[in-house]
Amino acid sequence: MFKMFKAATINKEVDIMKRFAVVIALTVMGFFCLTGISFAQAIENEFYLITPVSKDVHDPALKAFADFVKKKYNVDLKTSAMPQGTPVAYGQIVEWKGKPQADVFWGGEGTLFDLLADQGLLDKVTIPKAMWDEIPATIGKPVGLPLKDAKGYWVGTMLEPYGLIYQPKLLKRLGVEIKDWNDLLNPKLKGQIAQCTPDRSSSSHASYEVILAMYGWEKGWDWLTKLAANTGIFTARSRDVPSVVAKGEFAVGVAVPSYMAFAEVLGGYDLMFVYPKNAYVTPEPMAVLKGAPHPKAAHAFIEFLLTEEGQRIFMSRGLYPITSKYKVQGAAGSDAEKAVQFTAGIRSFYDIQVGNIYDPDVAGEKKRNEEVNSYFRKEIAEKYKEIIKK
Amino acid sequence: MEIKNTVALPKPSVWSEMKISGVLGYAAIWAFFIIFLIYPLIRLFYDSFTTEAGVFTISNFQDFFTDAFYLKTLINSLILGVATVITTSIIGIAIAFLLLRYDFPGRGLFSYLTIIPMIMPPLVGVMGFVFILGRAGTVNIILQDYFGLQHPINFMYGLHGVLLVETLHLFPLMTLSIVDAMGKISPSLDEAAESVGSRGIRKFWDITFPLTTPGYVSGALLVFIWTFADFATPMVVGISDLLASQAYLNIVQFVDRRLFKMGIVISAIMVILAILFLIIAKKYVSIKDYSSLSYSVIERKKLSPPAQAGAIAFLISILILAFIPYLGLALDSFGKGWALTPIPVKYTLQYFERVAIETPKFIINSLLYSGISVVICIAVGVPVAWVMSRTKLPGRGVLDSLTTLILALPGTGIGIAYMRAFRDPFPFMGTALIGMWIIIPIVLAVRRLPYTVRGTFASLLIVHRSFEEAAESVGATKTMTFKDVTLPLIWKGVLVGSLYSFILALQEQSATLLLVVPGHEMMTVGIFNFYIGGSVNEAAALGFILLILGAACLFIINRMAGSKMGGVFG
Numbered sequence: 001m002f003k004m005f006k007a008a009t010i011n012k013e014v015d016i017m018k019r020f021a022v023v024i025a026l027t028v029m030g031f032f033c034l035t036g037i038s039f040a041q042a043i044e045n046e047f048y049l050i051t052p053v054s055k056d057v058h059d060p061a062l063k064a065f066a067d068f069v070k071k072k073y074n075v076d077l078k079t080s081a082m083p084q085g086t087p088v089a090y091g092q093i094v095e096w097k098g099k100p101q102a103d104v105f106w107g108g109e110g111t112l113f114d115l116l117a118d119q120g121l122l123d124k125v126t127i128p129k130a131m132w133d134e135i136p137a138t139i140g141k142p143v144g145l146p147l148k149d150a151k152g153y154w155v156g157t158m159l160e161p162y163g164l165i166y167q168p169k170l171l172k173r174l175g176v177e178i179k180d181w182n183d184l185l186n187p188k189l190k191g192q193i194a195q196c197t198p199d200r201s202s203s204s205h206a207s208y209e210v211i212l213a214m215y216g217w218e219k220g221w222d223w224l225t226k227l228a229a230n231t232g233i234f235t236a237r238s239r240d241v242p243s244v245v246a247k248g249e250f251a252v253g254v255a256v257p258s259y260m261a262f263a264e265v266l267g268g269y270d271l272m273f274v275y276p277k278n279a280y281v282t283p284e285p286m287a288v289l290k291g292a293p294h295p296k297a298a299h300a301f302i303e304f305l306l307t308e309e310g311q312r313i314f315m316s317r318g319l320y321p322i323t324s325k326y327k328v329q330g331a332a333g334s335d336a337e338k339a340v341q342f343t344a345g346i347r348s349f350y351d352i353q354v355g356n357i358y359d360p361d362v363a364g365e366k367k368r369n370e371e372v373n374s375y376f377r378k379e380i381a382e383k384y385k386e387i388i389k390k
Numbered sequence: 391m392e393i394k395n396t397v398a399l400p401k402p403s404v405w406s407e408m409k410i411s412g413v414l415g416y417a418a419i420w421a422f423f424i425i426f427l428i429y430p431l432i433r434l435f436y437d438s439f440t441t442e443a444g445v446f447t448i449s450n451f452q453d454f455f456t457d458a459f460y461l462k463t464l465i466n467s468l469i470l471g472v473a474t475v476i477t478t479s480i481i482g483i484a485i486a487f488l489l490l491r492y493d494f495p496g497r498g499l500f501s502y503l504t505i506i507p508m509i510m511p512p513l514v515g516v517m518g519f520v521f522i523l524g525r526a527g528t529v530n531i532i533l534q535d536y537f538g539l540q541h542p543i544n545f546m547y548g549l550h551g552v553l554l555v556e557t558l559h560l561f562p563l564m565t566l567s568i569v570d571a572m573g574k575i576s577p578s579l580d581e582a583a584e585s586v587g588s589r590g591i592r593k594f595w596d597i598t599f600p601l602t603t604p605g606y607v608s609g610a611l612l613v614f615i616w617t618f619a620d621f622a623t624p625m626v627v628g629i630s631d632l633l634a635s636q637a638y639l640n641i642v643q644f645v646d647r648r649l650f651k652m653g654i655v656i657s658a659i660m661v662i663l664a665i666l667f668l669i670i671a672k673k674y675v676s677i678k679d680y681s682s683l684s685y686s687v688i689e690r691k692k693l694s695p696p697a698q699a700g701a702i703a704f705l706i707s708i709l710i711l712a713f714i715p716y717l718g719l720a721l722d723s724f725g726k727g728w729a730l731t732p733i734p735v736k737y738t739l740q741y742f743e744r745v746a747i748e749t750p751k752f753i754i755n756s757l758l759y760s761g762i763s764v765v766i767c768i769a770v771g772v773p774v775a776w777v778m779s780r781t782k783l784p785g786r787g788v789l790d791s792l793t794t795l796i797l798a799l800p801g802t803g804i805g806i807a808y809m810r811a812f813r814d815p816f817p818f819m820g821t822a823l824i825g826m827w828i829i830i831p832i833v834l835a836v837r838r839l840p841y842t843v844r845g846t847f848a849s850l851l852i853v854h855r856s857f858e859e860a861a862e863s864v865g866a867t868k869t870m871t872f873k874d875v876t877l878p879l880i881w882k883g884v885l886v887g888s889l890y891s892f893i894l895a896l897q898e899q900s901a902t903l904l905l906v907v908p909g910h911e912m913m914t915v916g917i918f919n920f921y922i923g924g925s926v927n928e929a930a931a932l933g934f935i936l937l938i939l940g941a942a943c944l945f946i947i948n949r950m951a952g953s954k955m956g957g958v959f960g
Binding site for chain 1: 520625628630726728736922923924925
């Protein structure tokens with residue numbers, strides 16, 4: 001967003017250095033031809049991430065990775081993240097035209113990664129075959145949601161449901177229970193729901209697509225209009241939804257990535273998470289950008305996150321392991337156990353029934369994306385005042 | 391204020407007096423205005439009148455004016471602006487009259503306290519209101535828990551919430567404008583009116599009203615533009631159908647190029663409207679009229695005891711309302727996990743540690759950039775004020791208009807204009823100006839320049855020309871005269887104006903949010919980032935620190951400018 005120019009500027013030194021490097025490299029190559037290659041070091045000392053995954057998660061991941069690099073290679077790794085919303089990050093990477101100023105793109109929808117791969121902007125993921133094979137190809141029925149790219153350009157890193165959240169004290173006072181989607185339409189919840197608009201939030205957008213897939217276009221929008229009638233606020237950003245619910249300003253939040261709400265729990269607020277039927281589960285894909293300034297660090301980062309150590313970082317922050325090998329558990333009172341309570345007992349998405357009817361082939365199209373957004377704008381956003389009067 | 395030359399010296403022609411260095415200095419000032427004000431605005435208009443391919447078109451504006459939704463946002467913004475002007479007028483004028491015309495216990499204290507609400511960093515003001523008056527705010531919780539209220543009262547979510555926040559934040563602007571204008575009315579005029587039988591309403595209508603109009607109009611314009619350009623406040627209470635909100639939301643997504651273009655067009659429309667309002671108000675508003683530090687002595691009437699009690703009750707109730715956000719902010723910045731209780735249950739210092747000790751960059755950058763911007767303000771503003779008050783140089787009228795224009799320009803508009811104007815990399819460097827941190831102090835300096843100009847101009851007016859002429863007559867050059875005679879006499883005014891520029895630079899958010907360079911975030915940007923990142927407590931803590939800084943500066947100004955309520959405000 002307002003950081004959009006970060007891209008152009010994240011590291012001018014790097015840019016200047018690059019110019020120098022090109023000049024020097026040309027000279028060196030002119031004289032010594034191929035000898036330069038043998039000087040390559042084990043890992044670079046810098047690493048840049050571009051990601052919609054919020055600070056709550058990317059910060060600890062980067063810190064743990066820097067520690068790991070220090071231990072394994074004795075290199076002081078300087079890491080930095082460009083926090084961008086999914087569509088902005090995607091636009092940015094396309095704009096870089098193969099000369100990226102970040103090494104790894106993390107998070108968002110698999111379809112966007114496919115699009116990047118088609119444009120030749122991604123490198124293939126190089127992790128040990130056993131590690132790759134542990135990750136199932138898809139999750140969910142009847143439509144399998146891909147967890148890794150068949151061609152090998154991206155790999156999922158964790159499982160993250162977009163669910164419903166509520167403030168227990170407030171919900172009890174209202175005399176309402178939230179178990180599934182339709183509970184949101186309870187008239188007692190009028191004015192109590194917080195959601196972000198689908199054109200500003202990809203989690204909201206994906207959840208709208210889930211509803212549209214469940215009920216069909218017409219009936220789906222009817223349902224969403226009824227949801228709007230109960231909605232008390234359309235927040236400016238998806239991250240605001242758990243904030244306002246945690247505070248008790250609104251009782252229920254819709255389409256909230258589990259870890260964003262769990263961050264509020266870790267901050268001392270009281271929130272509960274519901275994983276409704278067919279809710280979207282994202283694997284938060286990760287890929288190395290072609291032409292990345294620090295390719296070795298990039299590949300090492302992916303590998304690190306898929307180790308048990310990496311997966312544990314996620315598990316204590318309201319996220320779920322990407323393979324069935326690990327389960328969220330810890331000592332009594334640990335963050336991991338709090339996370340299990342927060343989702344009313346889920347320890348792994350491989351233990352429970354995962355329904356999915358979100359079809360990336362339908363919902364992933366750019367045209368479809370705009371269609372949903374403009375329908376929302378015309379029929380819900382602009383008529384919101386009339387809708388809530390009903 | 392008219393200054394007459396009491397010494398009749400032959401006036402040498404303007405040009406012969408000017409030295410080469412003077413010409414260069416004057417040219418440099420103009421260069422500053424052209425590069426950092428005129429060019430970005432032209433660029434903004436150029437972009438809004440062309441297609442992506444650079445072909446001239448008015449279809450962008452057609453799109454805007456044929457879209458029912460955008461038209462509604464325009465109307466909403468105008469309504470909100472006018473409503474805020476009305477509410478701030480009622481409160482602001484009442485307070486100005488009380489403080490100027492009447493004597494009652496605590497008058498001095500009230501005149502300081504009623505300026506304080508202006509010190510309200512953007513975003514945290516409305517957050518503070520929500521903590522106290524929100525659906526789960528202290529007031530609603532107490533009403534529900536102890537008085538059996540069933541559904542929370544909606545104080546905040548909607549246009550009325552925005553109006554409430556803007557009113558209680560901006561009424562001091564109105565008070566100060568009126569105080570400034572009324573201070574200039576000579577009591578002899580009052581007496582004259584009364585001697586011919588004009589009293590009460592009649593006197594107000596004949597004398598007070600026409601003479602305070604210029605001050606009032608400039609205050610009203612500032613209030614209007616401020617409300618018009620604010621996108622952070624509406625955002626917190628879930629309002630997005632306002633012009634500034636749409637400009638911001640459309641600009642910060644750069645996926646849909648059509649929406650992005652719309653953001654530029656909306657900014658251009660906001661700037662055009664601001665210029666239009668300025669032209670309408672031009673009759674009343676110009677830097678030159680932003681009078682002096684000297685007020686005529688007004689005889690205050692002593693109020694009867696019941697009237698005194700009434701006045702004090704009125705002032706206290708306004709102040710209680712206006713201080714709500716400070717209370718909310720303080721509670722939330724120290725309170726942990728505060729939800730659904732009247733006040734927080736657990737308290738902590740962790741948020742202050744995080745924003746001030748773990749990442750001190752916000753505070754350091756804020757002080758550094760605001761400091762640099764004040765240096766620029768002085769370097770450009772003092773000469774501008776001097777040119778306006780002491781010379782007859784061609785173009786000084788335009789300088790006056792440009793400086794006034796800055797006051798009227800919405801921050802979002804300037805931010806977007808800069809984004810468009812300075813995005814091309816410098817030759818041989820690979821970096822554009824918008825990627826360098828220096829852009830922040832520059833935009834701050836441009837936005838806050840008028841206050842320095844104003845403070846200096848006002849001080850220059852009261853330095854009698856004859857002092858300078860005396861120095862010149864014994865052979866001092868213009869520069870020497872300025873250094874040895876003028877500067878010692880006006881430094882206080884310059885400093886007060888600059889401090890005011892500094893406070894407002896510290897609080898600037900709309901333009902800097904759009905231009906921020908990663909790694910160089912200031913406090914206001916930090917507040918915004920923490921807020922949208924979900925760390926509301928950290929945002930509150932940072933806001934609290936900013937508040938203390940602002941209040942400290944205001945206290946210094948108040949001390950320096952004496953009892954005149956800040957002197958250069960208005």
